[in-house]
Amino acid sequence: MRIEIGHGSGGRLTRELIEKVFLKHFDTPELKPLQDASCISISAESIAITTDSYVIRPRFFPGGNIGKLSICGTVNDLTVSGAIPKYISVGFILEEGLPLEELEKIVESMAETAKRAGVKIVTGDTKVVESGKCDGIYINTTGVGEVVRELSPQNSEPGDVVIVTGYVGDHGTAISLARENFEIETQIKSDCAPLNSLLTPLFELDGLRWMRDPTRGGLATALIEFSESAGVGVKLYEEKIPIREEVKFISEMIGYDPLYLANEGKAVIIVSKKDAERALEILKSHPLGKDAEIIGEVTEDFKGVRLITSIGGERRLELLEEDPLPRIC
Amino acid sequence: MRIEIGHGSGGRLTRELIEKVFLKHFDTPELKPLQDASCISISAESIAITTDSYVIRPRFFPGGNIGKLSICGTVNDLTVSGAIPKYISVGFILEEGLPLEELEKIVESMAETAKRAGVKIVTGDTKVVESGKCDGIYINTTGVGEVVRELSPQNSEPGDVVIVTGYVGDHGTAISLARENFEIETQIKSDCAPLNSLLTPLFELDGLRWMRDPTRGGLATALIEFSESAGVGVKLYEEKIPIREEVKFISEMIGYDPLYLANEGKAVIIVSKKDAERALEILKSHPLGKDAEIIGEVTEDFKGVRLITSIGGERRLELLEEDPLPRIC
Incomplete structure (x- = not known):
């Protein structure tokens, strides 16, 4: 099975991908309703927000893959800013033809890393582009955390x-x-x-x-x-x-x-x-x-x-x- | 002038791009320190968060461009979720060879649209991929807003x-x-x-x-x-x-x-x-x-x-x- 253009269409194929791959691994209640936005709560007065797109080549490497990296990078950016990382959004850009098995491995390690870091993946988006318009997979993660220390x-x-x-x-x-x-x-x-x-x-x-x-x-x-x-x-x-x-x-x-x-x-x-x-x-x-x-x-x-x-x-x-x-x- | 691989390196070329294009248009105090994360404050108990990657083809079209769209889409996703949109993060994936002039037009209309919508662009990221590994430009925007109505x-x-x-x-x-x-x-x-x-x-x-x-x-x-x-x-x-x-x-x-x-x-x-x-x-x-x-x-x-x-x-x-x-x- 490979990614098809229809997986990014917002129709039935998108929904299948969400249910069979994303929701299978990203097991957070916030993600379940699949509305346009998710609700989260933060108890700190000041909130840290950070964003990064991951385009690493190759997407699997000794010690990790693009998915693990996309969670670590965003968790670390929040942490070094004096914040406790809490929530992460995930935006996938997938290339037509990407083996579904590879996507699932990437998603699985994102879920594992998020669990290890104690952050919740709360909202997401998937786009698919034609073969030759991306390098397999690009991932954006945006993270939100509670600021506990002002560092500068x-x-x-x-x-x-x-x-x-x-x-x-x-x-x-x-x-x-x-x-x-x-x-x-x-x-x-x-x-x-x-x-x-x-x-x-x-x-x-x-x-x-x-x-x-x-x-x-x-x-x-x-x-x-x-x-x-x-x-x-x-x-x-x-x-x-x-x-x-x-x-x-x-x-x-x-x-x-x-x-x-x-x-x-x-x-x-x-x-x-x-x-x-x-x-x-x-x-x-x-x-x-x-x-x-x-x-x-x-x-x-x-x-x-x-x-x-x-x-x-x-x-x-x-x-x-x-x-x-x-x-x- | 065109985008080069070095614009995504995190070195001097990246800094020039940030200063001459992004900071020129995205004139928000939160963005200025250019740390790994930005600090924002939200007064609502419940926070809405939404993410979308934009890969529209062509990137300029009658009535808008990928930049304007990337702000509108995220503002609208927050709004229909019963939230007041407040802050937006922006992640760019740029293709080597993209004319800088096009990027600047896109950034300019993002800034205009954000101003019109009353949202602040508070944090960002830029990656550059080799020619043929993207379709000019992909943009991720992630939005955060204050939930004022529970809609379902x-x-x-x-x-x-x-x-x-x-x-x-x-x-x-x-x-x-x-x-x-x-x-x-x-x-x-x-x-x-x-x-x-x-x-x-x-x-x-x-x-x-x-x-x-x-x-x-x-x-x-x-x-x-x-x-x-x-x-x-x-x-x-x-x-x-x-x-x-x-x-x-x-x-x-x-x-x-x-x-x-x-x-x-x-x-x-x-x-x-x-x-x-x-x-x-x-x-x-x-x-x-x-x-x-x-x-x-x-x-x-x-x-x-x-x-x-x-x-x-x-x-x-x-x-x-x-x-x-x-x-x-």
């Missing part, structure tokens, strides 16, 4: 500490390998994971300033943007940044800098010096944060991001013109 | 009245003509419009039961779904349904039934007999509702939707297997 680059002060929650560059490397046939045997998998259970315990720390999940553009881009918004400098210690040997090796081979490679299950965190050890302890007590490290500090000595290399040299990290590895999310 | 098919009772707010089939006909070169000269334009200012005054009527904007599948599909959910029958009087002569003529020529053609600026409304005249009066006082008509009634005499033809015959309207005109939204 402007909160930070010189002396604050930079923490990363684990190894960087895994996702970008895994996608790169899945895409091109480099004939390299490797264990590298995407780190794609929902980070809310790891990060929300940090909300209790007074010294928590800012967080970001360094996806497109990687750790370097996230910190450059932070330093620009905050008007401060960031000093990073190269030897403290957790990067797997395999990622270093492959990056070198194909000419990427792992600091600019996408991550889908990591966060970079700015926290006061006082709360840094406590933050690290909280992170390390969680499986997704066991490799967390303090990798640098906020300074007023300069603007921008400088990397102190293992041999004591300094390298300024600049925003790239464009990503060397497009469509990684 | 189950609210309806036999004797309730069916109202349509104006001529049906204009959008589907306009798209069909814009797509194929039929060499017909016509004035038919898409009815694409935000309906919140037309419909929200109806929320004050106790007898308001249910509303729907009959897009994909048209008036017939909307009412068939209503009758199934409500467990009642709907009797429609063919001669009461406003359909332009040109739409009838073109539909006949190309073999469509205008009752199944998409509308993007119309609503079908179920209201108590008692409040029907008042509803009609409210609708007719608004430019978008001046051609509103009572077109039928809810009955317990049968299930499903029956059309009473002008010569007194009866025709049962059935859900179509698939839409004869795909990608109309």
Whole structure:
């Protein structure tokens, strides 16, 4: 069975797809009435909203698929904004000819990931385009959450500490390998994971300033943007940044800098010096944060991001013109 | 200037696109910080959320374009759900090679339509895919609104009245003509419009039961779904349904039934007999509702939707297997 144009028509075929694939896996009462909108309730005064379209190529990769990624990405964007993720909407654009079996695998992992992250998929939409007008499947997820902490680059002060929650560059490397046939045997998998259970315990720390999940553009881009918004400098210690040997090796081979490679299950965190050890302890007590490290500090000595290399040299990290590895999310 | 892969990279080109095109037109303070999520506030206890991806072909058509449509569609879905539309997120998927000028026209009309509808565009995302992996531009909009009326098919009772707010089939006909070169000269334009200012005054009527904007599948599909959910029958009087002569003529020529053609600026409304005249009066006082008509009634005499033809015959309207005109939204 394959997706046909009629599956996006709003008629009987659409309804069959909704019932046999979407409702089978997305088992939320809010979704059941299938009206034009769903009703949700939020108890916080302030609500966070975020949207992302996922166009990753290939759609299945070691460690995940476009469906899992679409839930993780949106859950993580809400979390790093100081919010508890609650509800997610899902918009599918499907290409005529997509095997229904693939769609079902994708939907199944969206449902599993949403369950793991404690978010509800509450409303959705499906469009089908002709063969050659999409790359199998594109997914938009929009997430809504309850804001519990106001986080902002402007909160930070010189002396604050930079923490990363684990190894960087895994996702970008895994996608790169899945895409091109480099004939390299490797264990590298995407780190794609929902980070809310790891990060929300940090909300209790007074010294928590800012967080970001360094996806497109990687750790370097996230910190450059932070330093620009905050008007401060960031000093990073190269030897403290957790990067797997395999990622270093492959990056070198194909000419990427792992600091600019996408991550889908990591966060970079700015926290006061006082709360840094406590933050690290909280992170390390969680499986997704066991490799967390303090990798640098906020300074007023300069603007921008400088990397102190293992041999004591300094390298300024600049925003790239464009990503060397497009469509990684 | 054309869209390049780098515009979706998250690097400097993406930032330029955001600043020079998106922020230029989407002038909302919530959007300015460009963090991963935006903060909004909703005062209602119950929040409506809806999502739609727009893949319409062609992207410019008489009466609108994909951008205008993407705002109208989401505003209308919230409104017919009994909500006041408040905030909208926008996710763009752009094809490499799309003229920047076209993107800017689309963004401009999104901004204009949002302003007209009184909704704020608060967060967004841009992805770029390679040439041949999209049809120029796809847009997802997700809308959030304050629920002020609980509307449901189950609210309806036999004797309730069916109202349509104006001529049906204009959008589907306009798209069909814009797509194929039929060499017909016509004035038919898409009815694409935000309906919140037309419909929200109806929320004050106790007898308001249910509303729907009959897009994909048209008036017939909307009412068939209503009758199934409500467990009642709907009797429609063919001669009461406003359909332009040109739409009838073109539909006949190309073999469509205008009752199944998409509308993007119309609503079908179920209201108590008692409040029907008042509803009609409210609708007719608004430019978008001046051609509103009572077109039928809810009955317990049968299930499903029956059309009473002008010569007194009866025709049962059935859900179509698939839409004869795909990608109309």
